[in-house]
Amino acid sequence: MVPGAQVRETGAPAGQHTANLQFDLMTGAVAGPRLGRLVTSRGEVATPAFMPVGTRASVKTLTPGEVKGLGAQLVLVNAYHLYLRPGGETIRAAGGIHAFMGWDGPVLADSGGYQVFSLARLCSVDQQGATFHSHVDGSVHALSPEKVMEIQGALGADIAMPLDVCVPYPCERSQARRAVELTADWARRSRTSVSPRQALFAIVQGSTYPDLRRAAARDLADLDFPGYALGGLSVGEPRPALYAMLETTLPELPVTRPRYLMGVGAPLDLIEAVARGVDMFDSVYPSRAGRHGTALTRDGPISLRAARFRRDFRPIAEDCVCPACQGFSRAYLRHLLVAGEVLGQRLATVHNLQFTLHLLADARRAIAAGQFDNWREVQIQRYREGKSTAAAE
Amino acid sequence: MVPGAQVRETGAPAGQHTANLQFDLMTGAVAGPRLGRLVTSRGEVATPAFMPVGTRASVKTLTPGEVKGLGAQLVLVNAYHLYLRPGGETIRAAGGIHAFMGWDGPVLADSGGYQVFSLARLCSVDQQGATFHSHVDGSVHALSPEKVMEIQGALGADIAMPLDVCVPYPCERSQARRAVELTADWARRSRTSVSPRQALFAIVQGSTYPDLRRAAARDLADLDFPGYALGGLSVGEPRPALYAMLETTLPELPVTRPRYLMGVGAPLDLIEAVARGVDMFDSVYPSRAGRHGTALTRDGPISLRAARFRRDFRPIAEDCVCPACQGFSRAYLRHLLVAGEVLGQRLATVHNLQFTLHLLADARRAIAAGQFDNWREVQIQRYREGKSTAAAE
Numbered sequence: 183m184v185p186g187a188q189v190r191e192t193g194a195p196a197g198q199h200t201a202n203l204q205f206d207l208m209t210g211a212v213a214g215p216r217l218g219r220l221v222t223s224r225g226e227v228a229t230p231a232f233m234p235v236g237t238r239a240s241v242k243t244l245t246p247g248e249v250k251g252l253g254a255q256l257v258l259v260n261a262y263h264l265y266l267r268p269g270g271e272t273i274r275a276a277g278g279i280h281a282f283m284g285w286d287g288p289v290l291a292d293s294g295g296y297q298v299f300s301l302a303r304l305c306s307v308d309q310q311g312a313t314f315h316s317h318v319d320g321s322v323h324a325l326s327p328e329k330v331m332e333i334q335g336a337l338g339a340d341i342a343m344p345l346d347v348c349v350p351y352p353c354e355r356s357q358a359r360r361a362v363e364l365t366a367d368w369a370r371r372s373r374t375s376v377s378p379r380q381a382l383f384a385i386v387q388g389s390t391y392p393d394l395r396r397a398a399a400r401d402l403a404d405l406d407f408p409g410y411a412l413g414g415l416s417v418g419e420p421r422p423a424l425y426a427m428l429e430t431t432l433p434e435l436p437v438t439r440p441r442y443l444m445g446v447g448a449p450l451d452l453i454e455a456v457a458r459g460v461d462m463f464d465s466v467y468p469s470r471a472g473r474h475g476t477a478l479t480r481d482g483p484i485s486l487r488a489a490r491f492r493r494d495f496r497p498i499a500e501d502c503v504c505p506a507c508q509g510f511s512r513a514y515l516r517h518l519l520v521a522g523e524v525l526g527q528r529l530a531t532v533h534n535l536q537f538t539l540h541l542l543a544d545a546r547r548a549i550a551a552g553q554f555d556n557w558r559e560v561q562i563q564r565y566r567e568g569k570s571t572a573a574a575e
Numbered sequence: 576m577v578p579g580a581q582v583r584e585t586g587a588p589a590g591q592h593t594a595n596l597q598f599d600l601m602t603g604a605v606a607g608p609r610l611g612r613l614v615t616s617r618g619e620v621a622t623p624a625f626m627p628v629g630t631r632a633s634v635k636t637l638t639p640g641e642v643k644g645l646g647a648q649l650v651l652v653n654a655y656h657l658y659l660r661p662g663g664e665t666i667r668a669a670g671g672i673h674a675f676m677g678w679d680g681p682v683l684a685d686s687g688g689y690q691v692f693s694l695a696r697l698c699s700v701d702q703q704g705a706t707f708h709s710h711v712d713g714s715v716h717a718l719s720p721e722k723v724m725e726i727q728g729a730l731g732a733d734i735a736m737p738l739d740v741c742v743p744y745p746c747e748r749s750q751a752r753r754a755v756e757l758t759a760d761w762a763r764r765s766r767t768s769v770s771p772r773q774a775l776f777a778i779v780q781g782s783t784y785p786d787l788r789r790a791a792a793r794d795l796a797d798l799d800f801p802g803y804a805l806g807g808l809s810v811g812e813p814r815p816a817l818y819a820m821l822e823t824t825l826p827e828l829p830v831t832r833p834r835y836l837m838g839v840g841a842p843l844d845l846i847e848a849v850a851r852g853v854d855m856f857d858s859v860y861p862s863r864a865g866r867h868g869t870a871l872t873r874d875g876p877i878s879l880r881a882a883r884f885r886r887d888f889r890p891i892a893e894d895c896v897c898p899a900c901q902g903f904s905r906a907y908l909r910h911l912l913v914a915g916e917v918l919g920q921r922l923a924t925v926h927n928l929q930f931t932l933h934l935l936a937d938a939r940r941a942i943a944a945g946q947f948d949n950w951r952e953v954q955i956q957r958y959r960e961g962k963s964t965a966a967a968e
Contacts, residue, residue, distance in 0.1 A: 239910065240916045277888075492665060514677070523635065524920070
């Protein structure tokens with residue numbers, strides 16, 4: 183169904199172990215839906231997996247216990263944000279990111295390359311690294327690939343991302359090529375400075391230029407990283423371009439390594455990316471949508487602030503078992519959100535994270551049962567039809 | 576120790592039952608510390624009791640289950656706020672305030688007199704009621720005592736407060752006298768229009784004029800309400816004035832009715848008011864202080880945002896069993912609060928509410944053991960000394 187789905191690398195071992203991360207691929211190949219398992223010293227993660235985002239060592243509004251209760255097995259934090267505040271050495275003194283934030287499961291720490299190139303005011307980028315003004319207080323900082331590995335070592339996350347160069351969309355081919363080259367060079371340097379206790383992923387850039395993406399993937403694949411991320415996507419490009427880049431890039435990556443699509447978390451994108459062979463995702467979409475009053479359902483998103491929910495005493499979704507749906511009505515959530523009560527943002531976040539985590543769990547079940555294509559079709563149709571209905575109301 | 580503490584009304588029945596509220600006084604008299612129990616159809620409340628404030632049908636940042644888990648037995652909501660948003664009829668349609676907000680224990684609904692006279696822009700007050708501009712959208716509303724009872728009926732709280740006239744501090748004697756007269760008239764009118772399923776308290780006004788307070792208390796006592804509130808205090812008057820008003824007013828109230836001091840919740844004020852015979856309290860102080868980064872401890876309040884907590888990996892209080900102290904360090908809370916993460920506000924709220932609820936539970940134990948005077952002295956000294964130490968650091 184997806185080009186390359188049948189190209190199984192014969193003889194690839196079922197499980198590959200690097201220093202601190204083992205990835206077992208149970209079902210799947212270089213493309214097409216895959217069922218796997220990440221094994222870390224802090225626990226296992228069933229893939230395809232969605233990682234709730236705890237940028238500043240907190241999944242917004244929730245305790246780690248709640249995040250775990252919703253079914254999350256892996257959370258993401260951001261090295262750029264934590265470097266600026268409270269500082270890597272503070273987290274090292276706490277005993278690492280797990281002890282600091284009270285999450286005892288596996289953690290992936292993004293480098294913050296994306297933030298350096300979007301949130302901060304950039305001064306310069308050269309072979310050495312990036313110099314920028316902090317978005318917090320305007321102070322000037324220089325991050326090199328080595329410096330980021332030092333911060334990553336202080337955080338002590340199970341999976342670490344190297345510093346990469348992110349380009350906006352759209353961008354000139356020359357700019358995209360430059361980003362690919364620098365990112366690859368930085369990945370090599372990161373590899374020599376990463377802590378042996380951390381699994382370092384490589385990041386494939388290349389904007390929406392298929393040949394750049396393909397070349398970047400091949401180059402990095404040769405270096406055999408314990409995992410591969412696709413960066414620079416979900417930054418404003420049309421959906422067909424996103425899907426095309428997945429189809430172009432994923433077959434170039436080693437079948438036995440996990441593939442992580444950065445910044446993707448909307449339901450249809452998750453389904454389409456799983457269909458093409460992605461194993462890991464992170465995105466603020468579910469939690470941010472929740473805080474803004476949008477609840478995700480199998481029948482599309484609904485705006486809880488809408489007047490039609492004023493006296494709607496049903497839960498967000500009748501069949502949902504999340505704590506928000508088990509205890510509270512749409513009318514109450516609407517009231518809280520309209521009044522600006524934090525509990526409304528919190529309950530909508532709870533629902534949306536549970537929805538997203540359960541969507542991936544359903545996808546895993548469908549893959550295991552050999553029913554993924556059918557499941558995908560049903561989910562997409564239902565979501566799209568519900569979305570049109572909601573828009574028409 | 577407090578004037579009037581020994582004036583026990585001999586022959587007063589141990590428990591007095593009105594339509595929907597029973598108050599059992601186990602220990603105590605017209606003044607001095609009292610140990611009691613409010614019995615409602617939705618559960619019992621040990622007194623002296625602190626009510627967490629859920630102004631807009633939400634104790635800020637927390638679920639009802641969490642509020643219950645912290646030890647709260649009674650919560651407060653505000654009729655003025657809920658009348659404006661989402662509207663009394665919406666809550667009636669939900670099946671009442673308990674069903675709407677998911678709290679199955681007893682609820683006390685303040686009338687919002689205080690809010691009409693402070694938060695809203697007032698147009699006029701006369702015998703009939705108050706006309707004001709909504710603080711939400713500027714729309715003009717008129718509330719009479721009867722209209723407030725209609726809203727209270729829609730909410731269906733177990734205990735309802737009537738519309739009263741609140742005056743600022745300081746205020747002219749003539750203004751205070753007028754507030755007392757109108758409040759008493761409105762209390763009489765509210766009594767004839769309150770739902771028979773709700774217990775209506777009367778509110779004693781009189782600013783800091785002892786004779787006005789005494790006369791107001793006597794007048795309302797003659798009408799035998801199921802409970803009495805002291806309003807118009809904790810509005811900026813010096814602490815000695817607050818305590819003097821308690822000593823003046825409480826001996827005038829029926830010994831067998833619960834006395835509720837509105838708006839008081841700082842630790843030392845709670846202890847001093849219990850010492851003088853108050854049974855019930857509400858205040859945003861613990862939760863608001865928490866949201867602003869102040870944590871309450873037996874050794875005084877501490878500002879969690881202080882730089883000295885940057886690498887302090889101890890909990891707020893070593894001996895505290897609240898979920899915040901059981902799972903998270905001062906350094907982490909400081910980080911969350913400085914970064915503006917809602918979880919920081921939430922955890923500080925959890926700690927401060929638990930602290931306040933436990934303080935009252937300790938007071939009850941001390942009264943029951945006949946050790947209140949000693950307990951009070953130790954607590955106050957420790958809190959004051961710790962406060963000076965913290966300020967000096």
